[in-house]
Amino acid sequence: MCSLEESFDGSVEDIFDNTPAFIADLERWWNLYQGMGVAKRIQAPPILAVKKRAFGFDHRESQLGPYYSERYDALKAELLIS
Numbered sequence: 001m002c003s004l005e006e007s008f009d010g011s012v013e014d015i016f017d018n019t020p021a022f023i024a025d026l027e028r029w030w031n032l033y034q035g036m037g038v039a040k041r042i043q044a045p046p047i048l049a050v051k052k053r054a055f056g057f058d059h060r061e062s063q064l065g066p067y068y069s070e071r072y073d074a075l076k077a078e079l080l081i082s
Helices: 019-043 070-081
Strands: none
Touching: 019 070
16 A cells, blocks of 8 residues: 555645645545444444343444544644644
């Protein structure tokens, strides 16, 4: 698997008009990514549960929204101010 730097010869400024547009696109993709894991587990075949424990707390899905770290929030604020 290659990274963005290995597969893209231009710069971010070539794609996005400004910093807020870049941040909005980044957050849109991150929010979409958060739901993909749940969708893939829904598509998976049923799991045979042979112990009582399997029916308790083992197979819960998180109902939390996407998580942004404090470092990300600080970098975002710094970029949007400048």
